[in-house]
Amino acid sequence: MRLLTPLMPLAAFFATPALAETAPAERAGHYYLHGVMETGSELMLRPDGRFQWYLVYGALDLFAEGRWQEADGTVRLEAEPTKDVPQPGFKTLTLTIRGKELVPPDGRGAYARATNEVE
Template sequence: MANIWITATRWLTVPLLLHAAPLAARDASPWPGHYYLQGVMETGSELLLQADGRFQWYLVYGALDLFAQGRWTQEGDRIILIAKPSGDIPRPGFDRLELTPRDGALIPPDGRGAYEKAQAHD
């Protein structure tokens, strides 16, 4: 009976380990975190990149408020945000946004400003 348990455990463990490998690799990415847009006057924007591949974003400029949420990935030297409509955000502020990593920050496509990662407080 013990041999059956050991064999069954091995067969069940292998698929679980294979499934967990991509998540562990994504967790090792330096990009998940909370970012604030810096260097753009009279504009407020935050970006939250979660380790599980989800993101939340907003931008406020005067009376314009834009929001988006969806999935993010790293493709080569770019961080790609793909927004999806939801009950909370039926019309995202963008469909796809490509950010360029530079010196630990994420640069928007127009090159104005930079999303800087929030510093952890002690």
């Protein structure tokens, strides 16, 4: 449990842990998009509630970093501008959990955990 200190802003006290606590360790891992022709995409869900994502389609390269959480059968990615990715490829992306896969909103393809990861 974290304690609020006099020097800690209230926003810092409430912001980070709440999201990280809803990021279950069993969902964390490295995922690859499959089922979408000529498209490459990877998603890394970290146990601390952070994510990294990219998508490549032809000459289009998109990147995003930020926070993730799992709720109500979905994984919600909330991108944040960072030093490495000042203009994220999306603001919010909600993936539907289908078994062990994460399905994009358009229903095309799915992110599957890397096969070399221990479950």
